[in-house]
Amino acid sequence: MPERTLSVLDGSTFVIGDRSGDVRADEGREHGFFSEDTRFLSRWVLRIGATPLQLLGLDQAAHFSAGFFLAPVVDPDDSAAWSVIRRRLVDEVWSERITVTNHRHEPVRLHVALEVDTDFADLFEVKDGAVAAREILFHHDDTALVLAYAHERFRRSVEIVASRPATITRHGFEFTPQLAPAEQWSVDLTLTPQAAQPGAEFPRRTRRGDIDELTRAKAGELEEWLAAAPKLETDNGALARTYRASLSDLAALRMRPELHQGATLPAAGLPWFMALFGRDSLITSFQALPYLPGLAATALRTLAAHQATSRDDFHEQEPGKILHELRFGELTANGERPHSPYYGTADATPLFVVLLDEYHRWTGDDALVRELEPHARAALRWIEESGDADGDGYVEYARRNDASGLANQCWKDSWDAIQFADGRLARGPIATCEIQGYVYDARRRAARLAREVWDDPLLAEQLERQAAALRVRFHEDFWMPERGCCALALDGDKRRVDSVTSNIGHLLWSGLLDDDAAAATAERLLEPQLWSGWGVRTLGTAERGYNPLGYHTGTVWPHENSLIAAGLARYGHRDAATRVALAVLSAAPHFEHRLPEVFGGFPAAMTSVPVAFPTASRPQAWAAGAPLQLLSTLLRLTPAMREADAMLPQGLRRVALRRPTTSARRLGAVGSVNS
Missing domain, CATH: 2.70.98.40 (Glycoside hydrolase, family 65, N-terminal domain)
Structure with missing residues (x-):
C-alpha cells in the first residue's frame, strides 16, 4: 500500500x-x-x-x-x-x-x-x-x-x-x-x-x-488472542517480532460470520479483500493450525454452509463446489456482480478436504469431521464429476461467466498468469499442475477419514486407487524432461504449458511427485531462474513473460514459499527447506516484520533489500500465516511430537514454543530446539 x-x-x-x-x-x-x-x-x-x-x-x-x-x-x-x-x-x-x-x-x-x-x-x-x-x-x-x-x-x-x-x-x-x-x-x-x-x-x-x-x-482482547497461541521463546529478536506481527495481523483480519456466534475466521486482506475467500481462508487456516486451530473450524463450517447445491453459470456454481468470494456491496446485491457468492475457483474444493483432515490430525475432533462428512463427500463428487467435465482424470477450469468471471481460476488468478514459455496465454479448459496435487492430497486424506472416522472402508479403497492412478497419469502427462520439471498446466488442447513456475513447488507440498521427480523439482526451485534470494519467484526469469513486478509473473509470494518450504521438508530436502524459510523470514524486517501479500522478484544481489509491490495488501491473511508455516517447517512440528526434530540454522540458537495451558489436550504439541 x-x-x-x-x-x-x-x-x-x-x-x-x-x-x-x-x-x-x-x-x-x-x-x-x-x-x-x-x-x-x-x-x-x-x-x-x-x-x-x-x-x-x-x-x-x-x-x-x-x-x-x-x-x-x-x-x-x-x-x-x-x-x-x-x-x-x-x-x-x-x-x-x-x-x-x-x-x-x-x-x-x-x-x-x-x-x-x-x-x-x-x-x-x-x-x-x-x-x-x-x-x-x-x-x-x-x-x-x-x-x-x-x-x-x-x-x-x-x-x-x-x-x-x-x-x-x-x-x-x-x-x-x-x-x-x-x-x-x-x-x-x-x-x-x-x-x-x-x-x-x-x-x-x-x-x-x-x-x-x-x-x-480492545487491547485486552488482543492480548487474550495472542495468549491463546503458543508462546515463542527465542534469542532472535527479529523472529519474535515477526511471530507477534503475524498473530496480530490475523487478529486484525478476523471476521465474525453470522452463522457462528462468537467465532472468527480471517478475511483475505486489506484493502480490497476484506471478505470471505474460500482459498485464502483455507490456506491461512492450514498455516495457523498448530497455533490457532479455531480459525480452521470456523472456516470449514462457514464454507460448508455456503457450499453449492445447484448449477448456475452466472455464479459459476456446481453441486459440491466451495465458494471463491462472498460480497455484500451494491453491485453484488443488484446482480451486476456474481459475488453473492461467486464460485469461480477450482482449488478451494479439494483444499476444503485437505484442511478438514489436517484439522482432525491436530485436534482429534471427530465430531466436526462427522458433522461435515456430507460436505466432504459432496466436494469429492465435484472433483470427480463437474471438476473433471471431460473425464480425462484432471480437474480443469473454464470461465462460464464471460462478463464478470475470472479467466483463471487457480491461485494465480490474474488474466496473464497462465502462459507458455514464449508468452502466449493458455486457453481453456485449463488444468494447472498444483490443482492436481491438491486433488491427490484430498483423496488420500479423505481415505484416512473414511477409514478412521466415517467407517467406510470401501470409500477409502476407492479414493486410494484414484489417487494412485492420478500420480502415475500425472507424471506421464505433465513431466517435461527437457526442462527438468512439470508443466505449469495442460491447456484446452491437452498441450503442456511449458513455462517454469513456482507452481511446481506445490506438488511437493501435496506429495504428488515420486522421489526422483521431487529431487529434480527441488533443484529447479533453487536455480537462479526461480530463486530470487528472498524466495521462489512465480515465473522464471528466462520466460518471455517474466516481470519482477508482475502480479503472478515474476514476484515472490510469502504464502507460496511457506508451502514450498513445507513440501521440500516433506521429501527430506531439509537444507533447501531451511534456505527458503530463512529467506522469507529475513525479508520480514524490511516490512516492519509484517510480510506483505507479495513483493518484487528482483535478485537479492541486485537490490540488497526486498522491493515492495506497489499495491500489495498488508495485512494479508496468508502472508500473515506464512511465518507460522515456516516456523512449523523449521521445527518439523507434527501433531504427536513432544520435542522438535530439527537443527536450527546459524542465527537461531534457541527456539521454543510453549503451549498455552488452556489449549485442548490434542492440540498439536509444540517443540523446543537448542543448537
Missing part, C-alpha cells in the same frame, strides 16, 4: 486515510471508511483555522487504533500557538476524539471544522476507479448528522454524532471553542455505519462506551 496511507481496522470495518488522519478519496482513491463492501465516508478532513496542519508524531501500537499528533505549519523562528491530538478507534463503529491545547499565555478562539462527504461507493467501484453518482439524503440536529442512500431494498447510512453542539451542514461540523491559556478542548465523534439488503443480515451497531474504555477493552 502506498506510504501516504494509514489503516485502522476491526475485521471487515476499516478506515484508510493519510498519515495525518484525513480521509481524502479524491487524492487517494483507496481512502475511505469501509464496511459491508461499501465506502460509508469518502471525506473526513480536519481543519483548524486557515493554517495547514503538519504531522509531528504518529502512534499505532495496534491495528484498531491510532494517534495523530499535529500542529499548525509555522515559520522556522516561530512557535506553534496550539497543537491537536486525534485519537481514533475502530470497533465495528469509528470513534474519534479531537483534543486541542492552547500553548499561548493568552486566550485564543479557534475555528475547528470537520469536512464530511460520502459516495456510498461499492468497493469494486473504488478499486476500479469508476464511482457512480448517487443521490445522498441527509438530516441533522445540533449534534448529529445522518447521511443515507437507498436503492429499492438496498440501504446504507452513516450517523455521525458529536459530544458537543456544533454548526452542522450536509458537508460537516464546525466548532468555535475559546481556550484559556494552557486549556484543552476536546470533542468526541462517533461514526456508525448501518446496512440493509435482501439476503443478508447485519448487526445493529451501537457505540459501547467511552473511547478510552473501548481502547483498553
